[in-house]
């Protein structure tokens with residue numbers, strides 16, 4: 001990739017990518033496994049590369065980084081290379097929508113969570129996932 005970022009821009013960008021400490025997909029995996037929920041796959045090959053996939057229940061879960069997926073609450077437009085970022089981020093948003101359509105058409109249920117929600121209220125994310133699993137036949141007995 002062409003090095004279009006200034007140093008300041010890059011550090012802003014890296015902080016957005018890395019988050020504060022834990023990777024969001026690790027937060028959710030910990031929550032699931034500590035509650036005895038297993039049988040999900042990571043790195044399962046589906047359009048859009050969902051973070052967590054329950055193949056048995058056709059449930060695909062995405063954790064969307066607030067910067068990369070233009071979270072209406074958190075997204076701040078970088079003040080440099082505006083055009084580059086605008087194209088990049090809008091491209092991501094467009095792709096997200098397309099991925100949702102494709103998966104839905106194939107019978108998948110798609111859940112998307114914003115990274116900030118997962119960090120702020122992981123229980124809410126957990127409840128929504130388990131609710132969806134139960135709807136789709138999950139039984140933890």
Ligand SMILES: [Zn+2]
Pocket residue numbers: 066071072073074075114115116117
């Ligand atoms: Zn956000």
